[in-house]
Amino acid sequence: MNIAILGFGTVGTGVYKIIEKAKRQTQNLHVKHILIRKNKKPDLPEMTDDIDEILNDKDLDVVVEVLGGIEPAHQYILAALKHKKHVITANKAVIARYMDEFTKIAADNGVKFYFESSVGGGIPWIQGLERALRVDDVNKIQGIFNGTSNFILDQMKKTGKSFNDVLLQAQQLGYAEADPSADIDGLDVANKLCISVDIAYDIFVKPTDELPIFGIRNITGDDIAYFNQKGLTVKLMGKSHQRGNEFDYVVEPTLYHGDTLEANTTDNYNLISLHGETIGNLKFMGQGAGQLPTANAVIQDILDIFQHKEHLKREFMSNLKYRSDLTRSNYIVRSEIDCSKMFAKFDPCVRGDYLVIHQIPIGEMHRLMRQVLKQDGTAFMASLPDRKGGAAQ
Amino acid sequence: MNIAILGFGTVGTGVYKIIEKAKRQTQNLHVKHILIRKNKKPDLPEMTDDIDEILNDKDLDVVVEVLGGIEPAHQYILAALKHKKHVITANKAVIARYMDEFTKIAADNGVKFYFESSVGGGIPWIQGLERALRVDDVNKIQGIFNGTSNFILDQMKKTGKSFNDVLLQAQQLGYAEADPSADIDGLDVANKLCISVDIAYDIFVKPTDELPIFGIRNITGDDIAYFNQKGLTVKLMGKSHQRGNEFDYVVEPTLYHGDTLEANTTDNYNLISLHGETIGNLKFMGQGAGQLPTANAVIQDILDIFQHKEHLKREFMSNLKYRSDLTRSNYIVRSEIDCSKMFAKFDPCVRGDYLVIHQIPIGEMHRLMRQVLKQDGTAFMASLPDRKGGAAQ
Numbered sequence: 179m180n181i182a183i184l185g186f187g188t189v190g191t192g193v194y195k196i197i198e199k200a201k202r203q204t205q206n207l208h209v210k211h212i213l214i215r216k217n218k219k220p221d222l223p224e225m226t227d228d229i230d231e232i233l234n235d236k237d238l239d240v241v242v243e244v245l246g247g248i249e250p251a252h253q254y255i256l257a258a259l260k261h262k263k264h265v266i267t268a269n270k271a272v273i274a275r276y277m278d279e280f281t282k283i284a285a286d287n288g289v290k291f292y293f294e295s296s297v298g299g300g301i302p303w304i305q306g307l308e309r310a311l312r313v314d315d316v317n318k319i320q321g322i323f324n325g326t327s328n329f330i331l332d333q334m335k336k337t338g339k340s341f342n343d344v345l346l347q348a349q350q351l352g353y354a355e356a357d358p359s360a361d362i363d364g365l366d367v368a369n370k371l372c373i374s375v376d377i378a379y380d381i382f383v384k385p386t387d388e389l390p391i392f393g394i395r396n397i398t399g400d401d402i403a404y405f406n407q408k409g410l411t412v413k414l415m416g417k418s419h420q421r422g423n424e425f426d427y428v429v430e431p432t433l434y435h436g437d438t439l440e441a442n443t444t445d446n447y448n449l450i451s452l453h454g455e456t457i458g459n460l461k462f463m464g465q466g467a468g469q470l471p472t473a474n475a476v477i478q479d480i481l482d483i484f485q486h487k488e489h490l491k492r493e494f495m496s497n498l499k500y501r502s503d504l505t506r507s508n509y510i511v512r513s514e515i516d517c518s519k520m521f522a523k524f525d526p527c528v529r530g531d532y533l534v535i536h537q538i539p540i541g542e543m544h545r546l547m548r549q550v551l552k553q554d555g556t557a558f559m560a561s562l563p564d565r566k567g568g569a570a571q
Numbered sequence: 572m573n574i575a576i577l578g579f580g581t582v583g584t585g586v587y588k589i590i591e592k593a594k595r596q597t598q599n600l601h602v603k604h605i606l607i608r609k610n611k612k613p614d615l616p617e618m619t620d621d622i623d624e625i626l627n628d629k630d631l632d633v634v635v636e637v638l639g640g641i642e643p644a645h646q647y648i649l650a651a652l653k654h655k656k657h658v659i660t661a662n663k664a665v666i667a668r669y670m671d672e673f674t675k676i677a678a679d680n681g682v683k684f685y686f687e688s689s690v691g692g693g694i695p696w697i698q699g700l701e702r703a704l705r706v707d708d709v710n711k712i713q714g715i716f717n718g719t720s721n722f723i724l725d726q727m728k729k730t731g732k733s734f735n736d737v738l739l740q741a742q743q744l745g746y747a748e749a750d751p752s753a754d755i756d757g758l759d760v761a762n763k764l765c766i767s768v769d770i771a772y773d774i775f776v777k778p779t780d781e782l783p784i785f786g787i788r789n790i791t792g793d794d795i796a797y798f799n800q801k802g803l804t805v806k807l808m809g810k811s812h813q814r815g816n817e818f819d820y821v822v823e824p825t826l827y828h829g830d831t832l833e834a835n836t837t838d839n840y841n842l843i844s845l846h847g848e849t850i851g852n853l854k855f856m857g858q859g860a861g862q863l864p865t866a867n868a869v870i871q872d873i874l875d876i877f878q879h880k881e882h883l884k885r886e887f888m889s890n891l892k893y894r895s896d897l898t899r900s901n902y903i904v905r906s907e908i909d910c911s912k913m914f915a916k917f918d919p920c921v922r923g924d925y926l927v928i929h930q931i932p933i934g935e936m937h938r939l940m941r942q943v944l945k946q947d948g949t950a951f952m953a954s955l956p957d958r959k960g961g962a963a964q
Contacts, residue, residue: 192849300849300851306699309695309698430676436829439835443831443836455865456866457857457858457864457867458857458864459857460693460695463854463856464852465853465856468851470851471850471851473708473849474849474850477705478706478963485881486879487880
């Protein structure tokens with residue numbers, strides 16, 4: 179099977195490395211083209227800076243898009259699908275935004291559009307979710323979807339250092355980018371959550387204003403110390419619930435008791451869970467990023483195409499409706515302003531420097547918190563475990 | 572697709588229930604026969620006590636064997652395969668013993684022999700392991716494979732009760748059988764570990780004398796309290812390592828630090844892990860037993876057959892050799908006899924009522940422990956974490 183890799187950064191190089199090793203079932207895979215940047219000197223005979231040379235190759239079967247970013251990735255994916263090439267991408271930003279378009283164009287052209295590596299890196303999450311859906315409705319998803327933010331929170335807990343010190347360390351280690359906002363403000367989690375929701379409920383949602391997002395930029399060493407003292411560990415989570423014909427989804431810091439798998443998912447690992455009617459709770463832990471785990475997931479998609487293992491069909495015809503107040507939760511808030519009046523309806527209780535708010539709808543909480551942030555840009559919040567074992571059910 | 576269910580106990584009933592619900596992709600499945608015990612009164616029109624009526628049905632596609640036990644399950648599976656019916660079984664004891672025979676007869680007759688539900692219940696472990704093997708050599712497997720023993724150890728830790736009190740409670744709740752030996756002596760784990768090893772290394776191993784097995788029958792409330800005080804949690808594990816052309820496998824109580832996923836796998840959950848070259852660590856947690864999770868895994872196998880999703884081929888042609896001293900580990904031993912001389916080569920150190928033994932080959936440890944048990948039938952041992960994070964690598 180002939181493959182073109184668009185982009186030869188970390189993941190692209192990883193895909194090439196694994197295929198070159200030609201172990202087990204990968205010996206029939208052949209990297210025929212590698213798209214590099216315009217005017218960059220080619221190091222390998224497969225390299226070209228001409229996308230049309232790739233698209234017009236009649237013997238090419240699969241295009242692996244690992245450029246990252248929205249454009250030209252979006253245009254290249256569309257063009258490849260229209261040239262009847264299967265497309266595999268690790269690019270969660272472009273999938274989250276254009277999943278419906280890619281799905282339709284792929285179906286129209288009789289080719290596959292697969293993206294296992296885009297959520298959870300090497301974790302077979304998309305595969306696991308799709309399999310669960312063959313038998314069950316999935317009514318809950320929750321995940322530590324972002325390794326960088328998990329590394330930061332874990333290091334803060336282990337070392338007692340400040341957010342900024344640990345962020346700097348993560349940047350020096352290459353775990354965080356120079357502009358870390360996608361990781362720490364929850365946008366990367368939002369993309370991965372939307373992709374998961376798209377599949378779980380067969381609807382198309384984008385990480386727009388409708389999705390409540392609160393990141394970890396404002397967390398302090400004192401916050402971590404206080405949570406620790408209460409036996410709680412904070413994780414940046416993407417979560418979604420489905421009941422009847424309604425669903426919600428949210429990205430927010432979430433506190434877990436010390437004896438949960440979430441609290442003990444350390445370093446830059448990911449942990450993603452689903453709950454289905456007959457399967458119950460199912461959790462997958464693994465390397466959510468990194469060259470070889472992510473490349474491994476790309477190769478798995480290639481092998482699925484090669485072995486004719488079709489993924490779940492998406493039609494986005496579900497009549498599920500988003501409802502921002504579907505789920506209620508308890509929250510803890512830290513702010514320099516007195517916001518007990520603002521949360522008066524939800525039994526606000528002062529706990530040291532914090533305010534605990536009870537059984538507030540998730541959407542309402544995020545709306546009110548945006549008002550708090552306007553007056554106090556340093557404010558922080560996290561959802562609290564309902565009972566033993568985790569966040570709101 | 573026409574299905575026969577052999578045995579209508581917990582799992583058989585679950586398979587029937589899920590198919591009757593006819594959700595999503597299961598609507599094409601049809602239970603045509605249910606084999607019940609001789610002379611038992613049939614409650615449903617599908618029921619029969621005549622295995623030949625089932626085997627000779629030309630329109631039957633799949634036989635689901637959920638009788639349990641070795642015979643007649645073994646003969647029925649062989650007969651079904653020879654009648655060119657696909658066979659799916661949840662029966663780990665019969666698979667662990669006859670995997671090679673079933674694999675060969677299925678291939679000879681051009682039908683499938685699948686067994687996802689036999690290891691890890693609802694956890695897609697076989698599927699996950701087979702996928703990992705498409706790209707990687709898997710060089711480590713470790714799992715909490717048995718929910719009953721995990722429930723017992725977890726309850727002992729949570730309540731401080733004795734082994735016997737918790738075992739009785741588990742029996743009353745229906746989590747443990749009247750004769751609990753398969754669960755507490757490690758035989759169930761041994762079956763599941765052997766099945767995993769068969770697939771991981773493409774060799775056929777049986778849970779014979781070669782496999783070192785040590786169960787939890789001798790653990791006391793004082794042991795649990797002592798481990799607790801050291802920040803350690805004990806789990807009954809099945810483990811296997813592969814290096815070069817050699818492998819080992821072992822079933823034994825294993826101590827984990829409190830901040831590992833293993834230590835925090837509570838109740839009757841299972842947690843099964845693999846390590847592969849490019850994928851790194853991958854862990855799956857879920858319901859390792861129970862009617863609907865196990866039945867769900869049976870249905871997944873049926874759907875794989877229906878959707879022509881072929882599982883990994885097994886040929887058992889690997890030249891991997893078992894070596895009992897491949898891996899060394901530290902152990903803690905409790906015995907009423909003084910056994911420091913016996914372990915003199917491995918730097919034995921007294922720690923209260925316990926002896927800590929250093930860097931002893933796993934096989935040697937189990938051999939010596941069998942000698943200890945001859946003099947002190949109450950002796951207990953567990954392997955210790957090598958460094959932070961778990962048992963011997």
